[in-house]
Amino acid sequence: MHIVQIIPVIGSGSGVAGSAHQLGTQLRELGHTVESFTADDARGHSRKRFRSLFLHRLSRVWYAIDFSIAGTRKAKRFLAERPDAVSICHNAVMTGDIYVNHGVVMAAMRARGNTKWRMLRNPLHTFTFFRDLIRYRGHTHRAIVALTDREVDVLNRVYGGVAVPVTVIPHGVDLDRFAPPSPEQRAQARAALNLDDEHRVALFIGHEFDRKGLADAITALAHAPTVMLLVVGGYASAIERMRSHADAAGVAERVLFVGPRSDLPAYFAASDMFVFPTLYESYGLVITEALASGVPVITTRVGCAPDVIVDGENGYLTDRDPASIGELMERIAATDVTDWRDACRASVEQLTWRATAQKYVELLTRVVPERASAEGVGG
Missing domain, CATH: 3.40.50.2000 (Glycogen Phosphorylase B;)
Known part of the structure; x- marks a missing residue:
C-alpha cells in the first residue's frame, strides 16, 4: 500500500x-x-x-x-x-x-x-x-x-x-525508549539533578501550564510535605509566573524547573511518580510513557487515563483538587517506587x-x- x-x-x-x-x-x-x-x-x-x-x-x-x-x-x-x-x-x-x-x-x-x-x-x-x-x-x-x-x-x-x-x-507508546530504569540508570539520573535517595520526586511534563494543571500540582505540595516537584517544559514567561505561584504557596524550595527537555526517559528514571492534573487531553501520550517507564501516575479523568489507570495498582485518578492530589502524592511517596514498576509497565505493554x-x-x-x-x- x-x-x-x-x-x-x-x-x-x-x-x-x-x-x-x-x-x-x-x-x-x-x-x-x-x-x-x-x-x-x-x-x-x-x-x-x-x-x-x-x-x-x-x-x-x-x-x-x-x-x-x-x-x-x-x-x-x-x-x-x-x-x-x-x-x-x-x-x-x-x-x-x-x-x-x-x-x-x-x-x-x-x-x-x-x-x-x-x-x-x-x-x-x-x-x-x-x-x-x-x-x-x-x-x-x-x-x-x-x-x-x-x-x-x-x-x-x-x-x-x-x-x-x-x-x-x-x-x-515507544516501549523501547520508555522503560523502567536499572538501578544504575536511576542513580545517574538523580545525581544529574543533585537528588539523593531521600528525595521523593513527583514529575510534571508539559508546556501549557494552565491547561495541564501545574498550578494545582504546585499547590498540592502544601499537602505533601515529603515531596518535591520536578517540572519539565514551559516557556520563560510561564516558568517565571509559576515560580511566583510556588513562592506564594510557600513551597518554592521544593519546585525545580528545568525548562524544555528532549531526554524525557532520564527524568522518568529520576522520579517516583508522575503528576498530571490536566483539564483536557485528546489522549495524553505522556501518561502511557510514564507507565511504560514504570512510574505510577496521578492524573485527572481525561484522555486515555480512565482506560489505563487502575487506582492503587499503577497510580490514581483524581479531581483537580490540590488537597486530594497532595494526599495521593504523599501516599505514593511512602512506598518504594520499585513496588509499582511491574504493574505500571504491564498496563501499557499491549499499546x-x-x-x-x-x-x-x-x-x-x-x-x-x-x-x-x-x-x-x-x-
Missing part, C-alpha cells in the same frame, strides 16, 4: 509530530510505502524562526492558517500526482482519506472556562473551530480516527455530530505502535474500495 501522511511537522520526539513519525516507521516495517507532505513541502522552504516571542506567536498563527488554506490546495495536487496512494491527515489540511483528531480546541477552551473570551482573544482558535466544523459536518474525509471513546463523545457534542464514520485507534499501525492499515483497507466506488460513480 502507498500511504501519504499529511502533517505540519514530522519528526522524532513527542506530540503530533512524534506520533506521526512512529506511525510512519511502523507502516514501513509492515512493508508499505510511506511519504510525508509537510508545511515545509507546501511552502517550498523551512519555516522562519523568530527570536521575539510576539513575532514567534504571530508566525504560528500565520503558518497554521496558511497550511490550512494554501496547504490544502498543494496537498491535493501532491495526492493527484499519486493516484494510487491513500492518505492520513493529522492536522490543518482539508483533504485526505482519513483524518486523525489530535484535539478539539473548543473542548480545551471550555475546560478552562471563559470560553468566548479565550476563543476571541486568539484568532487561530476561532479559525480552527470553524475550519473543523466544516471538516466534521461535511465529507472532507472518508473516515475519522479518534484516540479514545471519550473523544468521540467530545466531537459529537462540540460539532453536533460527525458526518462520516469514526473509528477509535489509541496511540502506541505498541505496531498494533496501532496495523489498525490503521485495516481502516485504510476498508477506505480504498469505498474511494474507488465513489470515483467510479463520479467518473
Whole structure:
C-alpha cells in the first residue's frame, strides 16, 4: 500500500509530530510505502524562526492558517500526482482519506472556562473551530480516527455530530525508549539533578501550564510535605509566573524547573511518580510513557487515563483538587517506587505502535474500495 501522511511537522520526539513519525516507521516495517507532505513541502522552504516571542506567536498563527488554506490546495495536487496512494491527515489540511483528531480546541477552551473570551482573544482558535466544523459536518474525509471513546463523545457534542464514520485507534507508546530504569540508570539520573535517595520526586511534563494543571500540582505540595516537584517544559514567561505561584504557596524550595527537555526517559528514571492534573487531553501520550517507564501516575479523568489507570495498582485518578492530589502524592511517596514498576509497565505493554499501525492499515483497507466506488460513480 502507498500511504501519504499529511502533517505540519514530522519528526522524532513527542506530540503530533512524534506520533506521526512512529506511525510512519511502523507502516514501513509492515512493508508499505510511506511519504510525508509537510508545511515545509507546501511552502517550498523551512519555516522562519523568530527570536521575539510576539513575532514567534504571530508566525504560528500565520503558518497554521496558511497550511490550512494554501496547504490544502498543494496537498491535493501532491495526492493527484499519486493516484494510487491513500492518505492520513493529522492536522490543518482539508483533504485526505482519513483524518486523525489530535484535539478539539473548543473542548480545551471550555475546560478552562471563559470560553468566548479565550476563543476571541486568539484568532487561530476561532479559525480552527470553524475550519473543523466544516471538516466534521461535511465529507472532507472518508473516515475519522479518534484516540479514545471519550473523544468521540467530545466531537459529537462540540460539532453536533460527525458526518462520516469514526473509528477509535489509541496511540502506541515507544516501549523501547520508555522503560523502567536499572538501578544504575536511576542513580545517574538523580545525581544529574543533585537528588539523593531521600528525595521523593513527583514529575510534571508539559508546556501549557494552565491547561495541564501545574498550578494545582504546585499547590498540592502544601499537602505533601515529603515531596518535591520536578517540572519539565514551559516557556520563560510561564516558568517565571509559576515560580511566583510556588513562592506564594510557600513551597518554592521544593519546585525545580528545568525548562524544555528532549531526554524525557532520564527524568522518568529520576522520579517516583508522575503528576498530571490536566483539564483536557485528546489522549495524553505522556501518561502511557510514564507507565511504560514504570512510574505510577496521578492524573485527572481525561484522555486515555480512565482506560489505563487502575487506582492503587499503577497510580490514581483524581479531581483537580490540590488537597486530594497532595494526599495521593504523599501516599505514593511512602512506598518504594520499585513496588509499582511491574504493574505500571504491564498496563501499557499491549499499546505498541505496531498494533496501532496495523489498525490503521485495516481502516485504510476498508477506505480504498469505498474511494474507488465513489470515483467510479463520479467518473
